[in-house]
Amino acid sequence: MADQAFVTLATNDSYARGAMVLGKSLRNHNTSKKLVVLIGPQVSEPCKSLLKSIYDEVRVVDVLDSGDTAHLSMMKRPDLGVTFTKLHCWTLTQYSKCVFMDADTLVLSNIDELFDREELSAAPDPGWPDCFNSGVFVFCPSMETHGKLLQYCTEHGSFDGGDQGVLNGFFSDWATADISKHLPFIYNLSSIAIYTYLPAFKQYGGSAKVVHFLGKTKPWSYKYDPKTKRVTGSVQEADTHSTFLLDWWNLYSTAVVPMMHEEYGDQPFHSG
Amino acid sequence: MADQAFVTLATNDSYARGAMVLGKSLRNHNTSKKLVVLIGPQVSEPCKSLLKSIYDEVRVVDVLDSGDTAHLSMMKRPDLGVTFTKLHCWTLTQYSKCVFMDADTLVLSNIDELFDREELSAAPDPGWPDCFNSGVFVFCPSMETHGKLLQYCTEHGSFDGGDQGVLNGFFSDWATADISKHLPFIYNLSSIAIYTYLPAFKQYGGSAKVVHFLGKTKPWSYKYDPKTKRVTGSVQEADTHSTFLLDWWNLYSTAVVPMMHEEYGDQPFHSG
Ligand SMILES: O=c1ccn([C@@H]2O[C@H](COP(=O)(O)OP(=O)(O)O)[C@@H](O)[C@H]2O)c(=O)[nH]1
Ligand SMILES: O=c1ccn([C@@H]2O[C@H](COP(=O)(O)OP(=O)(O)O)[C@@H](O)[C@H]2O)c(=O)[nH]1
Ligand SMILES: [Mn+2]
Ligand SMILES: [Mn+2]
Numbered sequence: 001m002a003d004q005a006f007v008t009l010a011t012n013d014s015y016a017r018g019a020m021v022l023g024k025s026l027r028n029h030n031t032s033k034k035l036v037v038l039i040g041p042q043v044s045e046p047c048k049s050l051l052k053s054i055y056d057e058v059r060v061v062d063v064l065d066s067g068d069t070a071h072l073s074m075m076k077r078p079d080l081g082v083t084f085t086k087l088h089c090w091t092l093t094q095y096s097k098c099v100f101m102d103a104d105t106l107v108l109s110n111i112d113e114l115f116d117r118e119e120l121s122a123a124p125d126p127g128w129p130d131c132f133n134s135g136v137f138v139f140c141p142s143m144e145t146h147g148k149l150l151q152y153c154t155e156h157g158s159f160d161g162g163d164q165g166v167l168n169g170f171f172s173d174w175a176t177a178d179i180s181k182h183l184p185f186i187y188n189l190s191s192i193a194i195y196t197y198l199p200a201f202k203q204y205g206g207s208a209k210v211v212h213f214l215g216k217t218k219p220w221s222y223k224y225d226p227k228t229k230r231v232t233g234s235v236q237e238a239d240t241h242s243t244f245l246l247d248w249w250n251l252y253s254t255a256v257v258p259m260m261h262e263e264y265g266d267q268p269f270h271s272g
Numbered sequence: 273m274a275d276q277a278f279v280t281l282a283t284n285d286s287y288a289r290g291a292m293v294l295g296k297s298l299r300n301h302n303t304s305k306k307l308v309v310l311i312g313p314q315v316s317e318p319c320k321s322l323l324k325s326i327y328d329e330v331r332v333v334d335v336l337d338s339g340d341t342a343h344l345s346m347m348k349r350p351d352l353g354v355t356f357t358k359l360h361c362w363t364l365t366q367y368s369k370c371v372f373m374d375a376d377t378l379v380l381s382n383i384d385e386l387f388d389r390e391e392l393s394a395a396p397d398p399g400w401p402d403c404f405n406s407g408v409f410v411f412c413p414s415m416e417t418h419g420k421l422l423q424y425c426t427e428h429g430s431f432d433g434g435d436q437g438v439l440n441g442f443f444s445d446w447a448t449a450d451i452s453k454h455l456p457f458i459y460n461l462s463s464i465a466i467y468t469y470l471p472a473f474k475q476y477g478g479s480a481k482v483v484h485f486l487g488k489t490k491p492w493s494y495k496y497d498p499k500t501k502r503v504t505g506s507v508q509e510a511d512t513h514s515t516f517l518l519d520w521w522n523l524y525s526t527a528v529v530p531m532m533h534e535e536y537g538d539q540p541f542h543s544g
Binding site: 124126131159160176177178179182184192193197200 | 395396397398399400401402403431432433437447448449450451454456457458464465468469471472473474475476
């Protein structure tokens, strides 16, 4: 459907690499939806151009330039920069419904059925499970909602300093109101859950549809040897989500890297 | 109400200490419900007698003696010993509704409102939040359900080797069917959640009604100095849930220890 889209965000070239892999994974699983990436002004030209060949729409967002409300809110809460940028997705009003996905997520099968859900649908956060994780959520673009979100953000801030705190504060009845707004955890399987409750992962992890590399170490923080198809770096962490990490790197090296080489030679990425 | 009860389980003297503190915490917050503890045959006489002064009913359960179905099931799955014992709570048919609470939980305010919920209501498990945590749950005793649970247990086993795996397998639509069966996380606040998502704990932890000391190190694994009112032992872990741990020890030393001394002198606990 032309008025439904997957949306992600990348404010720099590192997260842009994540967005490329995410976009490729959605395409590989034959999504029928549009793909939109919001990028920050620092994303380099080569990256931007590559994103354009994967996504239907690449939109440069700069909260400080995006209108009075956002500008004023931002001035009062300069600490919430990336958060304000993520909230920008509500302004995509040419779409009636969207699914936001963090740039550090990877799709493992077609997930177009998420568009049957209503705003705000999301999966529980492991750690504090009455909060939803804001790495994957269904929403309906609306300037009105966007304005209210910015206002909420300015007045209450974010209890965790990021978008997840703001969104959980704003959509505060998620835990108690409507079970259909609880996406199954397999649509946002945080790599952290693998080791905190391994037997559950072994029981249910095989059905995973989206894996989310949340936390400090992102897939692109590791090094990968395309010849041996192995990931190196902080071995301990790599071990815990090794197959998903290999999936990410496999897609990156087979689908993204060749596109880069074709268009820009060996070292297209500068910022990071 | 006389036909509603809080139920816990202690198969040895260590967990019996937990059950004493739990029972005292329920009494201190003026529950109007009956208190029942299921104990294993190894629990020592002094402990049993102390439990009798706190609980309305102390029932010795020995799965191997409790009837043909259980006996047969048990023979096929000897690994699931404590699990079978916990399932025994469904046989308390003189009560129409019960709330099971692990012996390593502590009640921080009156929670009688839990009896407004239906079977099977429970809070999400941090780690794999589409599973419920089986440390606190609302259920309706029924010999029929008990029989089905034992049968399920024998046929499918437990994906995590314990009661939580069995109960989540049996009540498998918990994550998707009915939001009213999702107890707020503050009714089963796992101490593990405090450090995995500290900002959420700071935001919502003040409303905690039940804390659950899940994991290997239990409150009674530490040492406590009643004079300085401080806990010693593995300091790192102690730090992470220090105030709740102090609450537990404070109740234990002021309400349970004096009862022990009164009745049995200095060293009443032998097994454990
Ligand atoms: O410097 C940043 C930080 C975050 N993001 C975007 O915001 C999302 C949320 O941040 P992150 O995934 O790092 O948080 P986590 O999931 O680890 O909590 C990312 O996936 C990106 O889409 C970004 O573009 N630039
Ligand atoms: O040896 C044991 C182990 C467990 N239990 C009971 O089973 C519950 C669940 O076990 P535990 O709390 O140790 O598991 P966790 O919550 O740490 O997963 C305990 O609280 C007790 O009520 C018991 O009586 N004896
Ligand atoms: Mn993320
Ligand atoms: Mn427990």
